[in-house]
Amino acid sequence: DSGVTQTPKHLITATGQRVTLRCSPRSGDLSVYWYQQSLDQGLQFLIQYYNGEERAKGNILERFSAQQFPDLHSELNLSSLELGDSALYFCASSLRPQGYGELFFGEGSRLTVL
């Protein structure tokens, strides 16, 4: 158990809809990362927050947004969903804001868009 909690584990929705994925980082970790995992693309970095502030942005679509709240949990909002958004979405956390050190991943939220 990594200590990172993601909800929901599975989500099925229709095209055009909006969903919110939630992540609670490990106790004491200030940095939260969101990754998208699809079969042919591996793990794609979406966005990073550190202590409530956006720290780095990757290949995140404009239809997606995220935030980190004062209690350090984070939410990833996906809107105007398309079939291609179907993927596993992972949240990871770390103590430090930078690339060194271990990232602790949750078990992911599997999103299916029909």
Place this chain on the structure above:
Amino acid sequence: QQQVKQSPQSLIVQKGGISIINCAYENTAFDYFPWYQQFPGKGPALLIAIRPDVSEKKEGRFTISFNKSAKQFSLHIMDSQPGDSATYFCAASSTGTASKLTFGTGTRLQVTL
């Protein structure tokens, strides 16, 4: 510039054999190279990592070999076991104010009896 290329995509090794997974990178600013292991239904977990100031790091049956001039690094799993069957991701990152891990596309390893 940020890409990390990983091969092979899949690998089948007999129990007791050596599994070798290779990665290559382009960004010379990368200075941290971890390997993550992912079992089905689970998130990736750190397996072993190396910094470019050493050419090899060994932890148990797992060894990272690093070639800075060739911008390549590899994971060797000695005496591979069925329990090693998983997907392995190499990754790279650089220090800085807004660094993040760039992952390879993953290698699905199957260790047969």
